[in-house]
Amino acid sequence: MGETIIEKIVRNNVGRVVHPGDIVTVNVDRVMIHDIFIPFVAAKFEEMGFTKIWDTDKAVLIYDHLVPASQVDDTRHFREGNAFAAKYDMKHVHRSDGICHQLMTEAGYVKPGNIVFGTDSHTTTYGCVGAFSSGIGYTEMASILGTGTLWIRVPETIKIHITGKLPANVMAKDIILKLIGDLGADGATYKALEFTGDTIEQMSVASRMSMSNMAVEAGAKCALFAPDEKTAAYCEMTLTQKERELVGDTDAQYCQVLHYQAEDFVPVMACPSNVDKIKPVSELVGKEIDQVFIGSCTNGRLEDLMAAAEIVRGKHVAPFVKLIVTPASRKIYRQAIENGTMEVLTQAGAIVTHPSCGLCCGRTGGILTDHETVVATNNRNFLGRMGTSKVGIYLASPRTAAACAIAGKIVVPE
Amino acid sequence: MEKFSGKVWVLGDDIDTDIIIPTEYLALKTVEDMTPYAFSPLRPELAAQIQKGDILVAGKNFGCGSSREQAPEIIKALGIQCVIAKSYARIFFRNAINNGLLLIENDQLRDAVCEGDMVTVTINAYIEHNDNQYPITSLPQNLVEIIEAGGLVKAMQKKNGVC
Amino acid sequence: MGMTMAEKIIAAAANVETVKPGDIHTVELDRLMSNDGTTHLTIDMYHQLQNPHIADVNKLVWIMDHNVPCDSVKTAASHKKMRDFAREHNIKFYEGAGVCHQVMMENHVTSGELIFGADSHTCAYGAVGAFGTGVGCTDYLYAMVTGKSWLLVPETLRFELTGKLKDGVYARDLILSIIGMIGANGANYMAMEFGGEGLQTLCMSDRIAICNLCVEAGAKTALMDVDEITLTYLKEHGREPKHIFKSDEDAQFAKVYEIDLSTINPIVAKPHFVDSVVDAKECIGIHIDEAFLGSCNNGRIEDLRVGADLIRGKKVHPLVRFLVVPASAEVYKQALVEGIIDTFMEAGAIVMNPNCSVCWGSCQGVIGENEVLISTGTRNFKGRAGHKDSFVYLANAATVTASAIKGEITTADQIA
Numbered sequence: 005m006g007e008t009i010i011e012k013i014v015r016n017n018v019g020r021v022v023h024p025g026d027i028v029t030v031n032v033d034r035v036m037i038h039d040i041f042i043p044f045v046a047a048k049f050e051e052m053g054f055t056k057i058w059d060t061d062k063a064v065l066i067y068d069h070l071v072p073a074s075q076v077d078d079t080r081h082f083r084e085g086n087a088f089a090a091k092y093d094m095k096h097v098h099r100s101d102g103i104c105h106q107l108m109t110e111a112g113y114v115k116p117g118n119i120v121f122g123t124d125s126h127t128t129t130y131g132c133v134g135a136f137s138s139g140i141g142y143t144e145m146a147s148i149l150g151t152g153t154l155w156i157r158v159p160e161t162i163k164i165h166i167t168g169k170l171p172a173n174v175m176a177k178d179i180i181l182k183l184i185g186d187l188g189a190d191g192a193t194y195k196a197l198e199f200t201g202d203t204i205e206q207m208s209v210a211s212r213m214s215m216s217n218m219a220v221e222a223g224a225k226c227a228l229f230a231p232d233e234k235t236a237a238y239c240e241m242t243l244t245q246k247e248r249e250l251v252g253d254t255d256a257q258y259c260q261v262l263h264y265q266a267e268d269f270v271p272v273m274a275c276p277s278n279v280d281k282i283k284p285v286s287e288l289v290g291k292e293i294d295q296v297f298i299g300s301c302t303n304g305r306l307e308d309l310m311a312a313a314e315i316v317r318g319k320h321v322a323p324f325v326k327l328i329v330t331p332a333s334r335k336i337y338r339q340a341i342e343n344g345t346m347e348v349l350t351q352a353g354a355i356v357t358h359p360s361c362g363l364c365c366g367r368t369g370g371i372l373t374d375h376e377t378v379v380a381t382n383n384r385n386f387l388g389r390m391g392t393s394k395v396g397i398y399l400a401s402p403r404t405a406a407a408c409a410i411a412g413k414i415v416v417p418e
Numbered sequence: 419m420e421k422f423s424g425k426v427w428v429l430g431d432d433i434d435t436d437i438i439i440p441t442e443y444l445a446l447k448t449v450e451d452m453t454p455y456a457f458s459p460l461r462p463e464l465a466a467q468i469q470k471g472d473i474l475v476a477g478k479n480f481g482c483g484s485s486r487e488q489a490p491e492i493i494k495a496l497g498i499q500c501v502i503a504k505s506y507a508r509i510f511f512r513n514a515i516n517n518g519l520l521l522i523e524n525d526q527l528r529d530a531v532c533e534g535d536m537v538t539v540t541i542n543a544y545i546e547h548n549d550n551q552y553p554i555t556s557l558p559q560n561l562v563e564i565i566e567a568g569g570l571v572k573a574m575q576k577k578n579g580v581c
Numbered sequence: 582m583g584m585t586m587a588e589k590i591i592a593a594a595a596n597v598e599t600v601k602p603g604d605i606h607t608v609e610l611d612r613l614m615s616n617d618g619t620t621h622l623t624i625d626m627y628h629q630l631q632n633p634h635i636a637d638v639n640k641l642v643w644i645m646d647h648n649v650p651c652d653s654v655k656t657a658a659s660h661k662k663m664r665d666f667a668r669e670h671n672i673k674f675y676e677g678a679g680v681c682h683q684v685m686m687e688n689h690v691t692s693g694e695l696i697f698g699a700d701s702h703t704c705a706y707g708a709v710g711a712f713g714t715g716v717g718c719t720d721y722l723y724a725m726v727t728g729k730s731w732l733l734v735p736e737t738l739r740f741e742l743t744g745k746l747k748d749g750v751y752a753r754d755l756i757l758s759i760i761g762m763i764g765a766n767g768a769n770y771m772a773m774e775f776g777g778e779g780l781q782t783l784c785m786s787d788r789i790a791i792c793n794l795c796v797e798a799g800a801k802t803a804l805m806d807v808d809e810i811t812l813t814y815l816k817e818h819g820r821e822p823k824h825i826f827k828s829d830e831d832a833q834f835a836k837v838y839e840i841d842l843s844t845i846n847p848i849v850a851k852p853h854f855v856d857s858v859v860d861a862k863e864c865i866g867i868h869i870d871e872a873f874l875g876s877c878n879n880g881r882i883e884d885l886r887v888g889a890d891l892i893r894g895k896k897v898h899p900l901v902r903f904l905v906v907p908a909s910a911e912v913y914k915q916a917l918v919e920g921i922i923d924t925f926m927e928a929g930a931i932v933m934n935p936n937c938s939v940c941w942g943s944c945q946g947v948i949g950e951n952e953v954l955i956s957t958g959t960r961n962f963k964g965r966a967g968h969k970d971s972f973v974y975l976a977n978a979a980t981v982t983a984s985a986i987k988g989e990i991t992t993a994d995q996i997a
Contacts, residue, residue: 027560040444044487052571053580070445072904072931072938072946074652076968078445079870079949086900100902100931125435125485125509141487141513143570150574155560189432190479194508223482223507278432324668326676328650334926341923350914355650355677355934366441368652368945373661386436386483388459391657442654 006253008161009228010196013136016246017119024160024259029153032062033135034113036122037145038104039067040365042085044142045123045149049088054150057092063149064096064113065089066104071360074368102333102359105129105217105301109209110333115239116231116247121148126301126383128224131197131216132209133239134231134250139220159196159225160259162187163252166203168266173417175311175401176211177303177381179264180218181272185282186262193223195259198252203266204229209238210305217302218383221279271416273379274399277387285404288414293377293398296321296409297390299330299357300364300382303402306339308381312406313345315417316352322412327354328370330362352410366390379408423538424473424499426531427464429457431477433503435510438481438489449491456492470497473537477503477528481510490514500539502527515561516570524552583829585737586804587772590712590826594695594732602736602833610640610724611711611823612689614698616681617645618941621659623699623718623725624666635670636728643667644684645676648944649936679909679935682706682877686789687911691815692807693824697724702877702959705793707803708785709811710826712772714802735801736835737772738763739828742779744843749993751887751977752787753879753957756794757848759840761858769799771835774828776806779842785814786883793878794959797855847992849955850975853963861980864990869974870952871902872985873966875933876940879957879978880908882915888982889921891993897929898988904946905930906938930985942966955984 007015014022017030037045042065057063065085070078082099089097098107105126108114116134121127123145130137140154148154164183184191197219204212212229219227229235230251236243252258271285298304298312309331321327329349331337337359340346350356362369364382372378372391377398380390385397398414407417436459443455456465474493480503481489490513493501500520514521524545531537531547538546545552557565567573575581584592584599592600594608615623620643627633635641643663648656667674678684681698682705690696692710696703699721706713714732716724724730746755760767773795775788783791788805795803805811807825815822828834847861874880874888885907897903905925907913913935916922925932931946939946940958947967948954954966954973961973976984979993986996 027558040441041485041487048571052574053578054574069441072902072933073949073967074945074947075445076947076949077447078947079952079967080447081445082902083949097899099899100929123485125483127485139485139509141485141490141509141516143487143516144512147570147574150578157558189482190505190507193479193505221482223479225508324664324674324676326650334929337932338923338926341917341926346922347914347917350910350917353677353910356913357650357934358931363650366436367445368650370650371653371657372651373654373657376657376661384434384436384483386434386459388440389436391654393459 006255008252008256008258009198009230009250010136010159010161010226012250013117013119014158016117022158024158026158027155028158029155030119032121032148032152032154033118034062034064034120035145035148036064036066036104036108036127038069038124039081039085040069041123041142042088043081045145046084046088048143048146049149052146052150057149058152060093060095063094064108065094066098066107067100068103069361069365071100072358103301103304103361106332109133110335112239115241116235116243117250121154125220126217128220128227129213129217129301131227132213132229133235134229136226138225159194161196161198162192162260163198163200163258164262166201166264166266168203170203170266170269173271173403174269175403176207176214177401178269178272180215181274181282181399182269184218184222184280187222189221189278189280190223195224197224197227199229200252205232208307209234210307214302221383271401271404274385276396277385279385279399285414285416289416291377291414293325293379293408293413295326295328295370295372295378296405297328297363297370297378297380297382298402298405299332299362301332302383303381304330304332306336308402309340309345311403313348315403315406316410317348319352319410321353321409325409325412326370327409328357328363329354330357330369331359333359363390379405379414381405420541421538422499423536424471426473426475426533426535426537427468428531428533429474429476432479432482433476435481435483435486435489439486439492444486444488449488449495452488453492453495456496465496468496468498471499472497474498474501475528475531476501478505480506482507485509487513490517490519494519502545504528515564518565518569522554524554527552582833583831585828585832585834586774586826587712587735587737587802590693590695591732591734593824600734602734604734605731606734607729608695608732609729610697611694612642612696613640613721613724614642614644614681614685614696614703615721616647616700617660617663618647619699619718620663623722624662626718626722635725638671640728641672641725642685642689643672643674644681646679646681647937647941649677652945677910677934680877680880680937682793683908687818687909691820692811692822693826697721697730701796702793704795704800704803705789705877707792707805708788709815710805710807712802712804715796735770735772737774738768739834739837740773740775741777741837741839742775742842743777743839744779744841745782746842746845749979750845750847752783752790753977754848755842755845756791757850757858757975758845760794760798760856763798765797765854765856766799768795770801773800773803780806781808782842784883785810786881790878847977847980849980850961852961852972852974855961855975861976861992864974865992867990868953869901869955869984869989871904871948871954872981873904873939873946873954873956873958874978874981875904875906875908875938876958877908878959880906880912882912884957884978885916885921887978889924891979891982891996892928892986893924895928895986897985901985901988903930903985904933904938906933907935909935939966955981955990957981
């Protein structure tokens with residue numbers, strides 16, 4: 005019988021055929037810990053009685069949620085992270101290079117077929133290069149640091165097949181939002197998503213990343229794209245036979261298969277305060293807004309900034325509206341300088357911050373108050389996520405968000 | 419069979435981790451420092467009202483969102499004996515088990531109880547409320563082992579011979 | 582008897598022939614600047630007035646700069662209050678454009694004006710020969726409602742500059758030396774006036790840096806002679822002088838200092854006072870956690886160039902957070918074009934959007950318990966940059982950048 009991608013990855017890891025529902029212990033290829041949780045991971049690690057990290061090359065520590073610090077105790081996380089990294093000889097520490105999920109693939113820490121865990125729910129992102137990656141808590145992270153292993157339950161897979169050509173004003177973000185709306189915020193709980201079809205094959209790795217990133221908003225454990233030539237180019241590698249085989253077999257068992265026609269997608273938004281409350285932008289037109297945020301591990305990549313720049317070129321952000329742009333990484337920031345995107349954005353009045361989680365994690369980067377409305381390209385619009393519980397957060401694609409910033413209200417991007 | 423009763427607090431569907439503890443407070447030093455802010459975006463007064471031994475009842479997808487382990491830790495620190503929800507998000511579920519917070523899945527109780535009602539839980543068997551019984555499904559063996567060890571930290575301590 | 586620049590500006594604003602130190606005059610104000618540090622308090626008081634109104638809305642400039650982008654729920658509420666009020670009353674409003682004083686210099690201030698700013702570093706405007714002074718929100722509100730205020734005519738300290746700063750020595754070293762010399766209250770209530778042939782060697786950015794810091798000596802205002810450099814700056818920014826005032830030959834100064842610029846050396850002001858100055862060399866080797874290049878004092882293109890030239894091809898020390906914060910969006914865009922932003926990004930710096938940043942200590946970049954910051958900001962008071970138990974050393978752009986590279990305080994000449 006055929007296998008899904010996740011079943012193949014787990015089989016390769018544990019050395020035997022697995023089925024959904026099996027509980028297996030996997031050998032972990034990489035782990036990611038970010039600044040918010042490093043003090044807790046460090047404390048649990050020592051409390052558990054470990055004295056060394058199982059493989060220092062496999063652990064990556066990234067400061068991103070608290071960069072730059074906005075509260076006086078924030079830098080404690082850096083000091084404790086630095087102390088832990090020094091004590092246990094960690095090789096990979098990024099202190100201000102960007103958002104963890106962006107760096108994990110961009111800096112080459114994750115390769116197709118890897119099994120990766122991170123102390124962040126959006127760790128599902130690395131499925132964009134065909135890796136099984138998922139978020140865990142700091143206690144489990146501490147135990148992986150000591151043992152290099154973790155138990156998992158092999159998930160069922162939902163296959164999503166998309167074929168055709170996307171309309172010009174639709175981005176990968178619109179697709180994943182629509183999917184979350186269709187599946188519901190818990191529609192893929194415990195399950196893997198697998199994306200196929202010629203629309204997906206045409207998509208850049210950056211676009212795939214936006215989709216795998218948000219899969220967790222439907223509850224998914226992971227979201228996988230079969231590695232292809234685009235993946236190989238992105239990862240700066242040649243795919244091995246084993247990596248090329250990481251595709252869902254035609255006779256694999258899927259618990260659900262969804263078919264979409266690319267031409268049917270339209271720009272959408274997730275309305276306050278649930279990620280699965282999806283409406284076409286055309287139904288929301290005219291709502292006045294106070295701020296736009298373009299950034300995050302979902303949509304802070306070069307193609308996102310370029311899409312925004314294309315919209316705002318030669319125009320200016322509406323009076324009293326702020327356009328906050330937070331590139332996802334130092335590399336992206338520099339690429340955006342290099343190709344002129346940054347100049348276009350700043351000429352249009354954008355406030356460009358240093359690469360970090362920024363507003364998405366709600367600690368800084370444009371916090372709002374009662375009765376304010378923000379259109380944002382990140383992954384969550386939960387109650388209170390960006391300020392008080394009376395802030396209205398609309399999630400959208402960078403293209404839609406940029407158009408709204410210029411108009412000062414919700415509009416459908418051209 | 420182990421049995422306990424408690425007064426219930428009732429919440430809705432999709433109670434996310436940012437509601438359980440907003441990111442703003444995640445850099446506070448200890449979980450105890452964070453507890454006053456539990457559920458603050460939704461019900462700012464709730465954290466102060468919860469008493470030791472109370473039970474939290476919620477709808478589907480409880481704990482969706484981030485991987486922050488403070489979420490189950492805070493619920494435990496507030497004195498909540500167990501959470502009974504229609505369903506749980508997976509990271510929250512793992513985190514709760516690893517911290518020894520008892521989670522019970524039941525899709526009927528939520529719509530039958532009112533806030534302030536008393537319910538009685540008989541572990542691995544059933545929940546009782548107003549003369550009705552709601553069955554509890556049992557957990558997979560590997561999770562039972564973690565819970566029996568007293569959480570993942572204790573399980574690891576045992577493995578490393580430090581306790 | 583002759584009058585000083587400060588006296589002449591006040592006399593003109595009071596519409597009287599002559600004034601002398603100690604007089605109190607009612608003056609007409611040219612401009613009223615307020616930022617997000619206190620505007621929400623002004624608005625609260627405004628609403629308590631019996632007959633609230635604005636004398637001349639064209640005089641008002643409101644600038645969001647202290648917490649941009651907004652970093653807390655509390656600030657978000659005061660920002661909304663300020664934004665809504667500005668919108669309702671059609672007040673000139675900036676957000677994201679940069680630090681208020683830099684935005685004012687780039688867009689509004691001109692020679693001979695009398696300006697109140699609800700911020701102590703308003704004295705920066707003296708760089709173009711404008712009388713700028715910091716006020717609290719009550720004074721600001723009164724001026725906003727009446728267009729007028731009262732002023733006590735200050736005595737003037739005259740600084741006669743000769744010579745030229747040596748290479749590697751900056752305007753900031755000069756003003757820190759002066760503050761060290763006269764003390765943190767050495768110019769209390771007074772005007773500090775700068776002129777002499779040495780002034781010709783200082784560009785507008787230098788002049789702004791000098792005037793900006795005069796409040797750290799207690800000065801009410803700072804003023805510089807208006808010359809070709811001033812007029813060129815104004816012209817480049819599309820403005821004409823309102824009036825060019827110059828102190829009379831026989832003006833009475835409380836004291837005249839002669840300062841030979843070539844005698845100045847790189848300076849560091851040690852925690853926790855601006856006048857606690859020492860030769861920068863004395864601080865070499867002190868551990869740092871963070872370095873800050875920015876602020877209304879030293880966040881201009883000239884300052885960024887100094888830092889960029891030093892760090893090009895090198896890296897920020899891995900354990901140091903090096904914040905680079907252009908003083909305005911205009912500065913940022915210029916730095917972008919010149920490749921400076923990329924130089925800092927390549928070196929590993931944290932390049933923030935134009936704002937007050939850690940200089941104000943309640944914005945992004947704050948330092949934690951027992952941490953040490955070396956900064957081109959304006960103040961090193963205890964707790965100014967974050968945690969109450971933290972330490973701030975003030976220095977010039979080159980020393981700050983060199984220290985960021987080394988991971989401890991060092992001077993530019995120590996960096997190979």
